[in-house]
Amino acid sequence: MKWRDTLARISRVRLTPRGIGAACVGGVLIPLGLVLTLPDLVGLGAAALIAVAVAWVVIGAQRLESGRGALHVTRAVTPNPVVRDRTAEVSLLVAAHQATGAAYERLSRLRLSEQAAHELAGHQGIRARVSARADRITVHYSLTPTRRGRWSLGPLLTTRTDVFGLVRATQPLGSATHVPVWPRTVELAVRTRSVGDVDHSATGARLQSTDDSVLREYVAGDDPRRVHWASAARRGQLMVRADESAGVRPVTVLLDRSLLPHWQESGSPRRPAAVDDGEWAVELAASIATSFLDAGHPARLVPTSVAPSVEGVRFATTRASRPALLDACVDIRGHRGAAEGQHATSTTARALRLARTPGEIVVAVLGPHAPDARHDLAALGAEGTCWALLVAPRGAGFQHELDQTAAELRASGWHVSTSEARTDPERAWALLAERAP
Numbered sequence: 539m540k541w542r543d544t545l546a547r548i549s550r551v552r553l554t555p556r557g558i559g560a561a562c563v564g565g566v567l568i569p570l571g572l573v574l575t576l577p578d579l580v581g582l583g584a585a586a587l588i589a590v591a592v593a594w595v596v597i598g599a600q601r602l603e604s605g606r607g608a609l610h611v612t613r614a615v616t617p618n619p620v621v622r623d624r625t626a627e628v629s630l631l632v633a634a635h636q637a638t639g640a641a642y643e644r645l646s647r648l649r650l651s652e653q654a655a656h657e658l659a660g661h662q663g664i665r666a667r668v669s670a671r672a673d674r675i676t677v678h679y680s681l682t683p684t685r686r687g688r689w690s691l692g693p694l695l696t697t698r699t700d701v702f703g704l705v706r707a708t709q710p711l712g713s714a715t716h717v718p719v720w721p722r723t724v725e726l727a728v729r730t731r732s733v734g735d736v737d738h739s740a741t742g743a744r745l746q747s748t749d750d751s752v753l754r755e756y757v758a759g760d761d762p763r764r765v766h767w768a769s770a771a772r773r774g775q776l777m778v779r780a781d782e783s784a785g786v787r788p789v790t791v792l793l794d795r796s797l798l799p800h801w802q803e804s805g806s807p808r809r810p811a812a813v814d815d816g817e818w819a820v821e822l823a824a825s826i827a828t829s830f831l832d833a834g835h836p837a838r839l840v841p842t843s844v845a846p847s848v849e850g851v852r853f854a855t856t857r858a859s860r861p862a863l864l865d866a867c868v869d870i871r872g873h874r875g876a877a878e879g880q881h882a883t884s885t886t887a888r889a890l891r892l893a894r895t896p897g898e899i900v901v902a903v904l905g906p907h908a909p910d911a912r913h914d915l916a917a918l919g920a921e922g923t924c925w926a927l928l929v930a931p932r933g934a935g936f937q938h939e940l941d942q943t944a945a946e947l948r949a950s951g952w953h954v955s956t957s958e959a960r961t962d963p964e965r966a967w968a969l970l971a972e973r974a975p
Contacts, residue, residue, distance in 0.1 A: 552706055552707070553705055553706075556702070557593070561590050596700065602711050608635040608641065612633070613712070619720050623722060650696060651694070651696075685817070690716055694710065718868045726964060755834075789900075790839075791823050794819075794902070795871070796879030797905050797929055814960060819959070825967075827839045831860060836853035900924045906928065915946075929957060929959055957969060
């Protein structure tokens with residue numbers, strides 16, 4: 539295996555213009571010396587070719603990560619994870635593993651080229667600021683990711699030449715860093731009259747006792763009379779009493795992955811309109827979940843799946859759990875086809891019925907569905923509080939299914955509103971909240 543790696547590195551070596559000149563001179567001098575019977579001329583030509591060959595083998599056989607001149611790469615991304623369309627700063631350090639002359643000599647002849655996925659680099663690419671010292675090279679640059687997901691940064695590409703500048707080799711150095719990109723979220727007004735009425739109607743008007751209350755962080759809008767001053771003094775932050783059965787009903791946000799472009803083995807599709815519509819749906823679902831969490835409700839996000847593990851998706855209960863909620867959005871992608879999407883919605887709806895907790899609110903971001911999937915969704919709404927924001931597809935021929943889905947869900951007790959893709963999230967949420975009792 540080692541000799542194969544060595545041969546692979548040697549095969550990546552290329553001649554520089556100076557090396558090409560030396561090889562041409564050697565190739566001319568040797569036959570010329572033989573014709574003129576001038577041994578010195580033959581020796582000069584052979585020396586030029588041998589110098590090129592030796593430089594080729596030496597540069598190709600060397601590994602930058604090992605030996606007396608070993609180098610190592612450190613890459614840091616701040617913040618990490620990154621939010622889509624937000625800027626992150628990257629610092630890259632290439633340093634000598636040990637303070638040796640061989641390492642310093644390698645660094646002095648090294649040229650760097652950072653690799654970044656197009657989704658990370660954005661439309662403007664990478665504009666780096668480089669500072670070099672004898673024992674290290676530091677690179678700083680900014681990234682503005684344009685797509686949610688988990689994208690590769692690196693490995694670093696290095697180009698180096700031999701002492702005489704005859705050959706050059708391009709080799710990777712270090713490993714790749716996978717940077718997760720969160721969806722953008724906006725703060726939605728979930729503390730509306732609608733939510734308050736829903737909570738109140740489910741819990742009645744009984745007064746809370748200290749025996750059935752829990753403590754949570756204070757958020758804007760909480761009644762100051764509910765502040766637990768003893769805990770606030772002990773923790774150094776305001777804490778409020780919250781009845782587990784009143785005011786903090788858990789919220790499950792159901793995301794229909796059929797709204798995203800169909801995933802293929804060859805990779806995600808490159809249809810800009812479909813991709814943007816799918817990303818809007820993910821960002822809307824993430825905004826709803828995080829807004830309920832910030833308002834004091836335990837929240838979770840459940841995407842549709844053919845093999846859902848709803849019980850394994852825990853509720854985020856504090857603001858410290860917000861990163862975990864957004865991490866769950868990073869790798870969400872579409873189904874493999876329309877049939878799988880319909881089946882996944884039915885399976886997930888049935889799983890939610892079995893795992894549903896008392897008082898749980900389900901807020902769904904859905905597309906139009908066939909009768910079987912509509913039946914399972916309707917059964918979910920008949921057993922508890924369910925809201926649905928139906929996204930109108932852009933293609934023709936779906937309006938009938940959209941109307942049928944909305945009518946069947948409303949008949950089973952769902953509170954339903956419809957919205958076009960890429961509508962402002964605050965407006966889409968306001969349309970849904972207005973339809974609540």
